[in-house]
Each structure stands twice: as C-alpha cells, then as structure tokens.
Amino acid sequence: MATTQSQMVADSYTERTGRAIELVGVTTFGDVSKAHLAQLGGTGVFVSALRDKLLEGEIDFAVHSLKDLPTKPDPRIALAALPARHDHRDALVGRVPFAELPDGARVGTGSPRRVAMLRALRPELEYVPIRGNADTRIGKVTGGELDAVVLASAGLTRIGRTAEIAQIFEVEQLMPAPGQGALAVECLAEREDLVDFLAVLDDPRTRSAVTAERVVLSALEAGCSAPVGAFALDDGQTLNLTALVVAIDGSAAVRKSAAGSPSEAVALGHALAAEMISEGADRLMGEHSH
Numbered sequence: 001m002a003t004t005q006s007q008m009v010a011d012s013y014t015e016r017t018g019r020a021i022e023l024v025g026v027t028t029f030g031d032v033s034k035a036h037l038a039q040l041g042g043t044g045v046f047v048s049a050l051r052d053k054l055l056e057g058e059i060d061f062a063v064h065s066l067k068d069l070p071t072k073p074d075p076r077i078a079l080a081a082l083p084a085r086h087d088h089r090d091a092l093v094g095r096v097p098f099a100e101l102p103d104g105a106r107v108g109t110g111s112p113r114r115v116a117m118l119r120a121l122r123p124e125l126e127y128v129p130i131r132g133n134a135d136t137r138i139g140k141v142t143g144g145e146l147d148a149v150v151l152a153s154a155g156l157t158r159i160g161r162t163a164e165i166a167q168i169f170e171v172e173q174l175m176p177a178p179g180q181g182a183l184a185v186e187c188l189a190e191r192e193d194l195v196d197f198l199a200v201l202d203d204p205r206t207r208s209a210v211t212a213e214r215v216v217l218s219a220l221e222a223g224c225s226a227p228v229g230a231f232a233l234d235d236g237q238t239l240n241l242t243a244l245v246v247a248i249d250g251s252a253a254v255r256k257s258a259a260g261s262p263s264e265a266v267a268l269g270h271a272l273a274a275e276m277i278s279e280g281a282d283r284l285m286g287e288h289s290h
C-alpha cells in the first residue's frame with residue numbers, strides 16, 4: 001500500500017514538474033511490530049522512520065497516509081502537500097453486507113473506532129482484534145477464520161482488492177478516521193525550494209477538510225486509537241464538518257455537525273470539539289484519550 005501510494009504521488013509530481021523521482025523503501029515500526037496498534041500507544045508508528053530519513057537527508061520527501069500522521073506538528077518538517085483525497089469511507093470485506101451477517105459472526109478490525117461504532121449498530125456480532133497488512137487481514141476471511149474484516153476503502157483500492165468489498169459504509173453508519181483516504185507529503189521545512197515545488201500537488205479543498213477533521217482530533221486530545229471519527233467536505237464555498245465520539249462499548253455517543261467558511265477550518269474544528277466536550281465527549285473516550 002505504501003509503495004503504491006508513494007508511486008502515485010511520484011507519478012503526479014513528475015507529470016506536473018518534469019522532475020524524475022526515485023522511490024526509496026523505508027520499513028517502519030508499524031510495519032514490523034506484531035503488537036496491536038491500539039497497544040502501541042503513541043501515534044506515528046508508521047511515520048517516525050520516514051521523518052528520520054528526512055532529517056538525515058537520505059530522502060527529499062516522504063509520503064504518508066494522513067490518518068497515520070500525529071496531529072502535533074514537528075517544526076522541522078513541513079506538511080508540503082495534501083493531494084486530492086481518495087475515498088474517505090470504510091469498507092467491509094466479506095461475502096455478505098454488514099446487515100446480512102448472522103448473529104455471532106466474527107468481524108475483524110484492530111481499530112477501537114471501528115469496533116465501537118460497529119458495536120453500536122450490531123452489538124450481537126463478535127469483534128475480533130486483528131493486525132497485519134491489508135492482504136493478511138483479507139486472508140483471514142478467505143481462509144475462513146473470520147466472516148468479515150473492515151478496512152479503509154482507499155487502501156483497498158490502492159492494493160487492487162476492491163473485488164472483495166461486500167459493502168462500503170456511509171459516513172452516517174461508520175464515521176471515518178480524521179484524514180482517512182488522504183495522503184500527506186512532507187519535506188524539511190528549511191527546503192523552501194522543495195516546499196514550493198510540492199505545492200503543485202496540494203488540493204485546497206482536501207486541505208481545508210482534513211485540517212478541520214484533525215483539529216477536532218487534537219482538540220479532543222485523542223490519539224490514533226481513540227474511538228473518534230470526523231469527516232468534512234469543502235464544496236468550494238462551505239466547509240461542512242461532522243464528528244462522532246463513541247464509548248468503546250458502543251453504548252453512548254456524541255455526534256455534532258457545523259458549517260463555516262473553508263478559510264476558517266481551524267476555528268470550525270475547535271468550535272465543534274468544544275461543543276462535543278461540553279456534551280461529555282472526553283468522558284466517553286475514557287482511557288482512550290491521549
């Protein structure tokens with residue numbers, strides 16, 4: 001997935017600038033660790049190794065899934081481009097759609113957000129924590145160990161596994177992770193030449209939308225493993241933002257929407273998060289905050 005998405009960014013950069021790109025593979029802690037992501041604790045397990053290569057000068061820029069990027073910026077590193085977002089939704093890989101899974105069916109996902117939100121919809125299913133790359137996860141369905149797994153639609157598209165999708169969840173059913181489906185291109189902040197060049201890849205509507213989503217996440221002081229979803233859409237005039245926090249057992253939720261100017265994405269995110277906190281969102285997250 002990482003190779004495909006990096007190649008996509010490299011191709012569009014070459015197309016727009018005429019400059020050639022050499023891909024450098026970097027294995028991250030998130031790739032090798034067998035621990036569940038929710039237990040790895042800190043954000044950035046897929047990110048730190050790439051940032052180290054930037055800081056060491058071994059690579060000029062890094063491509064990340066925005067969803068994996070910590071919300072706290074590193075002053076040495078510029079978020080130089082947010083290319084046009086791909087599908088923001090989650091997908092069910094399995095033989096039948098979610099509503100048709102029999103009671104007691106085993107659904108695999110390592111994400112507390114997906115477990116909490118799916119549990120709210122169907123508490124009678126069994127949610128099984130899984131890890132590994134997307135192919136490994138899908139293999140648990142084809143191998144019969146699980147009835148279904150839930151993965152990001154964008155990731156499945158990038159690895160060419162859309163044929164196995166039984167259902168795509170709409171935002172109303174399963175609120176995506178902030179930034180899901182978007183890529184982030186980083187380079188050293190001091191490389192102003194590169195910051196300027198990478199700007200050709202930036203999509204302003206994606207930037208305003210994911211900025212608002214990520215502000216909600218940081219203002220709630222939620223980490224990558226918190227059951228927090230957010231989705232925003234900038235139609236060119238208005239930025240519509242919705243966020244959802246769910247108790248880990250799916251028993252309670254706070255959902256809020258707001259609309260504003262795309263140029264005020266940060267303020268919109270902060271205002272929405274403040275409203276959610278006043279309605280008890282931070283208490284719902286419990287141990288999954290921070």
Ligand SMILES: NCc1[nH]cc(CCC(=O)O)c1CC(=O)O
Nearest residue numbers: 065067151152154155180181182
């Ligand atoms: N945490 C792993 C991760 N980081 C980004 C994606 C998917 C691609 C994306 O959201 O852009 C995935 C896998 C998944 O959630 O299924």
